[in-house]
Amino acid sequence: MKGGTEECVRRLRALGDPTRLQVVELLMEGGATVGELNASLGLEPSLLSHHLRVLRVEGLVVAQRRGKSVLYALAPELLERPSDRSINLGCCVMDFGVQKVKEPE
Numbered sequence: 001m002k003g004g005t006e007e008c009v010r011r012l013r014a015l016g017d018p019t020r021l022q023v024v025e026l027l028m029e030g031g032a033t034v035g036e037l038n039a040s041l042g043l044e045p046s047l048l049s050h051h052l053r054v055l056r057v058e059g060l061v062v063a064q065r066r067g068k069s070v071l072y073a074l075a076p077e078l079l080e081r082p083s084d085r086s087i088n089l090g091c092c093v094m095d096f097g098v099q100k101v102k103e104p105e
Helices: 004-015 018-027 034-041 045-057
Strands: 061-066 069-074 086-088 093-095
Touching (some): 004 018, 018 069
């Protein structure tokens, strides 16, 4: 098993939080700043920063400074096929299914 059992447990635990799972799902669409993520999530900035830190520590998210802002993205090694809506955690593959499309109002 790539990464070992302990790493797998830590990653699954990190994804066990609904907010962090939402962040991962949003990042499947591409990189985003804290402001862009927060526009969808509506969290206190400090709480979102905490969730992003947990995801970074577990190797699920990477951060890249872009001028005054930071762009967050899924760690490239998680994406077997970038067009696919799944992530490879090393011990298992998490499938997010078909992307939801909003119906016109």
